[in-house]
Amino acid sequence: MTHTTITCPLDAEPMRLDLFISRxxxxxxxxxxxxxxxxxxxxxxxxxxxxxxxxxxxxxxxxTIPAPQAAEPQAEEIALEVLYEDHDLIxxxxxxxxxxxxxxxxxxxxxxxxxxxxxxxxxxIGGEVRPGIVHRLDxxxxxxxxxxxxxxxxxxxxxxxxxxxxxxxxxxxxxxSPAEDSGKIEGIIGRHPTERLxxxxxxxxxKHAVTRWRVKERYNRITLVELRLETGRTHQIxxxxxxxxxxxLGDRLYPDGGRFNNLKDPHLRKMIAALGRQALHAHTLGFxxxxxxxxLEFTVEMxxxxxxxxxxxxxxxx
Numbered sequence: 001m002t003h004t005t006i007t008c009p010l011d012a013e014p015m016r017l018d019l020f021i022s023r024x025x026x027x028x029x030x031x032x033x034x035x036x037x038x039x040x041x042x043x044x045x046x047x048x049x050x051x052x053x054x055x056x057x058x059x060x061x062x063x064t065i066p067a068p069q070a071a072e073p074q075a076e077e078i079a080l081e082v083l084y085e086d087h088d089l090i091x092x093x094x095x096x097x098x099x100x101x102x103x104x105x106x107x108x109x110x111x112x113x114x115x116x117x118x119x120x121x122x123x124x125i126g127g128e129v130r131p132g133i134v135h136r137l138d139x140x141x142x143x144x145x146x147x148x149x150x151x152x153x154x155x156x157x158x159x160x161x162x163x164x165x166x167x168x169x170x171x172x173x174x175x176x177s178p179a180e181d182s183g184k185i186e187g188i189i190g191r192h193p194t195e196r197l198x199x200x201x202x203x204x205x206x207k208h209a210v211t212r213w214r215v216k217e218r219y220n221r222i223t224l225v226e227l228r229l230e231t232g233r234t235h236q237i238x239x240x241x242x243x244x245x246x247x248x249l250g251d252r253l254y255p256d257g258g259r260f261n262n263l264k265d266p267h268l269r270k271m272i273a274a275l276g277r278q279a280l281h282a283h284t285l286g287f288x289x290x291x292x293x294x295x296l297e298f299t300v301e302m303x304x305x306x307x308x309x310x311x312x313x314x315x316x317x318x
Contacts, residue, residue, distance in 0.1 A: 002065045010057040017044065018051035021063060028065075036063065073102045073131075078114035083144065083298050088153040088291045090119060090132075093300045094145045096277050100136040111145070119149055134158050135166075135232060142303045143170070143282025148290075156290030161232060167286030168229040170237055171216070171302055173279035173309060174246040175259035177223050182214035185240040189233040198253055199235040201243050209233040211240045219313040221263065222249065226283070238278060249309070251278035265316055275305050 006024050018037060022030040036042050037051045043062040044053060081093040092111070099106040102113070115132055132147040134157040148154035160166050190206025192198035199206075210230035217224040223246070227237055235254075241247060242254040249256075249272050263269050272279075286297035301307070 001067045004063045004065070006061045006063065008055045008057055008059045008061065012055065012057045014054050014056060016051065017042070017049055017053040017055060017061075020055055021061065025063065036065065041066065073107070073110065073112050073116060075116035076108060076113040077117050078109065080111075080114050080118055082118075083300065084296070088150060088289070089146055089148055089157070090115070091144060091146045091285070091296075091298050094137055094142060094282075096140050096142040096303060096305070099139045100145070101130040101133050106139075111147075115147055119147075135161055137282055138235065138238075138278070138280075140277030141280045141282060142306075144285040144298050144300055145282065146285060146287065153290040157287065160287055164230050164232075165288075167284060167297065168232070168282065169284035170227045170229070171281045171283045171306075172225050172227060172237060172241065173249045173306065173313075174223050174225055174241055175221065175249065175256055176246045177218050177221070178213075178215060178225075178246060182212070185211045185213065185244055189236060189239055199233070199239045201239060207231070207233055209236050209240065211237060213241075217310075217314070219316075221259070222313055224310060224313075237280060249279040250275040253278075268312065268316060271309055271312060275309065279306055279309065281306055 004025065006021070008020060012020075018030055018033045021042065022028055022033045025033070033042075034051045037049070040048050041064040042049065045060050081095075082090060083093055084091040094100070094111060099110045100112065102108075102110050112131060112133065119132070132149060132154065134146065134148055134154060137143060137145055146157065148157055187201045187209060188203065188206035189199050189201055189209040190203030192200040193203060208231060212228045212230065213225050215223055216226050225241075225246075229236060233239075238248060238251055238254050242251070247254055247256040247259065260269065260272060263272075281302040283302070284297065284299045286295065288294070289296055302310070
């Protein structure tokens with residue numbers, strides 16, 4: 001923990017508190033300074049203040065920067081459904097609700113914490129915060145995920161993901177009914193221009209993304225689709241389907257345009273609300289084993305919450 005005292009010059013031009021501190025403290029971004037202010041680590045003349053406070057000159061500013069937390073996650077005994085494991089890699093069926101690696105607001109209870117306890121030789125592979133992780137699934141997406149257990153496996157699997165040779169098939173329940181039985185969605189995906197947590201195909205800059213899809217089953221107002229990823233961008237399926245007019249059931253980040261409220265069946269609405277997540281499942285993962293050269297493929301059926309929805313949809317009117 002460090003303490004810094006700054007006095008705003010009497011002849012300084014009026015300036016916001018957060019901007020002034022970020023200019024005075026080398027290495028601290030404005031966003032970091034705003035977090036310090038929000039957490040009460042900045043005092044102006046002995047009092048807490050808002051980031052937007054306009055300094056007039058002569059103010060006495062005290063800044064306390066907390067000691068950084070250890071970057072290395074800790075091992076936690078968390079049950080894992082292991083589909084395959086050997087000296088080089090481990091394949092698991094990730095449940096919905098589990099975060100893959102530690103991040104802001106999720107320092108414990110992640111897949112990485114579980115893997116560190118399960119695989120004693122995993123630490124450090126691929127970086128301290130994301131040991132063994134070569135790809136990820138969103139917190140609320142279930143399904144197959146592979147992690148590396150040594151540097152060679154990590155590099156080899158990462159290379160396969162980089163050239164898009166990994167077989168990845170997802171299942172999703174979406175609002176609407178596509179006119180065609182199959183197709184391809186292609187374009188860039190980048191940070192949404194105004195919504196920080198969302199991605200968008202309308203971003204000013206982004207990375208090329210390709211999703212192939214085909215209809216598996218049609219219900220009234222809802223469709224079960226199978227998707228094959230040629231690229232692996234953040235929220236790729238959720239963005240592509242939402243912007244194509246077929247948003248995922250239960251997705252709280254990407255709006256459904258009122259589709260949920262238009263469903264006639266109150267029990268179906270109750271089931272979707274109880275889902276509490278996007279109806280998206282990583283069904284199949286196939287890759288070349290980094291040591292043996294053998295092609296491995298793993299498939300897991302959709303979890304109970306999605307399966308129950310499908311079973312109900314087959315016998316109901318949405």
